Amino acid sequence: MTVEPRTSIVWEYAPAPEATDHLRLAERYGLFIGGAFCEPAEARYVPTINPATEEPIAEIAWAGPRDVERAIEVARAAQPRWAALPDRERGKYLFRIARLIQERARELAVVETLDGGKPLRESRDVDIPLAAAHFFHYAGWADKLRYGVVARKVEPLGVVGQIVPWNFPLLMAAWKLAPGLACGNTAILKPAETTPLTALLLAEICQEAELPDGVVSILPGDGTVGATLVRAPGLDKIAFTGSTAVGRDIQTALAGRGMELTLELGGKSANIVFEDAAIDQAVEGIVNGIFFNQGHVCCAGSRLLIQESVLDEVIAKLWARMGRLRIGDPLDKNTDVGAINSAEQLERIETLVAAGEDEGAVRRSVACSLPERGYWFAPTLFTDVSPAHRIAVEEIFGPVVSVLSFRTQAEAIEKANNSRYGLAAGIWTDKGAKAFEVASALRAGVVWQNTYNHFDPTAAFGGYKESGFGREGGPAGLRPYLRVVR
Numbered sequence: 237m238t239v240e241p242r243t244s245i246v247w248e249y250a251p252a253p254e255a256t257d258h259l260r261l262a263e264r265y266g267l268f269i270g271g272a273f274c275e276p277a278e279a280r281y282v283p284t285i286n287p288a289t290e291e292p293i294a295e296i297a298w299a300g301p302r303d304v305e306r307a308i309e310v311a312r313a314a315q316p317r318w319a320a321l322p323d324r325e326r327g328k329y330l331f332r333i334a335r336l337i338q339e340r341a342r343e344l345a346v347v348e349t350l351d352g353g354k355p356l357r358e359s360r361d362v363d364i365p366l367a368a369a370h371f372f373h374y375a376g377w378a379d380k381l382r383y384g385v386v387a388r389k390v391e392p393l394g395v396v397g398q399i400v401p402w403n404f405p406l407l408m409a410a411w412k413l414a415p416g417l418a419c420g421n422t423a424i425l426k427p428a429e430t431t432p433l434t435a436l437l438l439a440e441i442c443q444e445a446e447l448p449d450g451v452v453s454i455l456p457g458d459g460t461v462g463a464t465l466v467r468a469p470g471l472d473k474i475a476f477t478g479s480t481a482v483g484r485d486i487q488t489a490l491a492g493r494g495m496e497l498t499l500e501l502g503g504k505s506a507n508i509v510f511e512d513a514a515i516d517q518a519v520e521g522i523v524n525g526i527f528f529n530q531g532h533v534c535c536a537g538s539r540l541l542i543q544e545s546v547l548d549e550v551i552a553k554l555w556a557r558m559g560r561l562r563i564g565d566p567l568d569k570n571t572d573v574g575a576i577n578s579a580e581q582l583e584r585i586e587t588l589v590a591a592g593e594d595e596g597a598v599r600r601s602v603a604c605s606l607p608e609r610g611y612w613f614a615p616t617l618f619t620d621v622s623p624a625h626r627i628a629v630e631e632i633f634g635p636v637v638s639v640l641s642f643r644t645q646a647e648a649i650e651k652a653n654n655s656r657y658g659l660a661a662g663i664w665t666d667k668g669a670k671a672f673e674v675a676s677a678l679r680a681g682v683v684w685q686n687t688y689n690h691f692d693p694t695a696a697f698g699g700y701k702e703s704g705f706g707r708e709g710g711p712a713g714l715r716p717y718l719r720v721v722r
């Protein structure tokens with residue numbers, strides 16, 4: 237039976253761009269050292285670009301070796317006083333920072349979207365509220381550290397170097413700074429080259445919160461600044477989130493130096509759909525798992541494992557759902573998939589997608605008109621993928637999902653674990669017992685059941701194998717910033 241359409245109205249969305257006239261961005265930002273913005277020792281300013289338009293947003297000072305040295309000196313000098321504050325007082329500063337993030341949430345969300353290309357809906361509803369939540373959470377821990385590492389006396393490590401990537405710029409800064417400061421450490425943060433702006437606004441927030449000078453320093457720049465920081469004397473710990481290759485380089489550089497290290501690296505996480513799952517709900521979870529933040533997510537569900545009996549149904553529904561994703565202006569509140577973060581990242585995605593086609597997988601990319609300027613990649617689905625294909629093995633870090641199938645639970649577990657990574661996984665099933673059984677057999681730091689990319693400051697996050705070590709979030713996130721005394 238064919239059903240006649242009852243109306244000829246085309247249900248198109250009207251544009252809903254977020255305003256930018258409320259922003260208070262400066263034309264130029266210096267380095268943030270000793271509680272003040274300052275000129276770099278060797279004047280070097282580089283524009284940060286909006287990846288959706290390729291327009292420059294502001295000029296950013298890049299730190300050099302002398303700035304790194306000065307930031308470490310200042311942080312060392314500030315650390316004993318910071319650690320000696322009554323625990324509750326340290327907590328109060330973190331509460332203030334959290335509240336100021338909330339007060340400036342709209343501005344921070346817009347800047348995050350302008351600088352990084354992610355949809356405003358995500359920076360507004362996920363990145364910024366979660367960044368505030370991390371400061372709130374660890375503010376509460378500042379005077380309860382003895383419960384964080386049960387029955388042991390603990391002390392701060394000292395001065396910590398923290399290097400963060402471009403996919404969740406403010407949120408990653410919060411993941412690192414909040415527990416580090418709560419424990420009594422002082423910190424030097426190196427934001428990513430392509431997304432320094434919200435870290436610099438966070439520096440302003442530290443000033444507004446009257447955080448004692450030198451407790452937080454922010455040193456923008458490229459990878460060489462990170463490499464200099466890692467190799468500089470005077471630090472007690474490095475906390476790094478980024479690629480496995482750089483993580484390996486850092487581990488090598490720290491070998492034999494008696495410094496603490498935590499690494500949160502890449503992933504090729506399996507999102508497993510069993511035949512007894514609520515399929516429509518699973519399709520939403522698959523979309524959220526891989527197209528959230530254009531797939532620039534370390535725990536993205538980029539390997540989709542579907543039970544053979546429902547393979548065709550899931551693929552058909554997923555493909556139909558992908559056709560309804562809205563791709564384009566990240567500042568538009570209706571946009572689901574924004575811009576790729578940089579030309580370099582776009583090239584990496586294109587290379588791996590071309591490798592997928594060359595190796596014989598079947599590619600489907602959503603037909604959509606992409607803006608002429610900026611960096612874009614249409615949401616893409618690969619079927620007929622073999623476990624040895626590069627697109628099933630390597631982290632693409634883009635809006636690309638590779639589908640593999642399985643017949644039995646044992647095969648699903650084996651395929652999911654067949655990765656050098658072990659960051660996260662998703663399980664879609666109606667059976668609670670099955671979910672627990674599969675979750676306990678997976679070598680992944682985080683396993684979601686009937687949901688995906690669900691983050692909470694109270695829950696630990698981190699990987700196995702080449703996804704790194706150490707945990708961030710919750711009480712487990714305190715441990716890497718504390719030394720057990722006895």
Ligand code: NDP
Nearest residue numbers: 400401427428429458459462463478479482501502534633
């Ligand atoms: P990187 O690992 O290079 O960048 C992460 C951070 O480390 C950035 O602040 C970067 O600075 C800095 N950095 C770069 N080189 C060094 C070094 N030798 N020593 C110390 N710090 C350094 O990631 P990329 O931006 O190059 O992305 C490459 C790939 O990494 C992506 O395609 C993705 O697969 C993966 N990735 C994974 C992330 C995750 O969350 N697990 C996050 C980001 C990337 P700068 O920005 O200037 O390069």
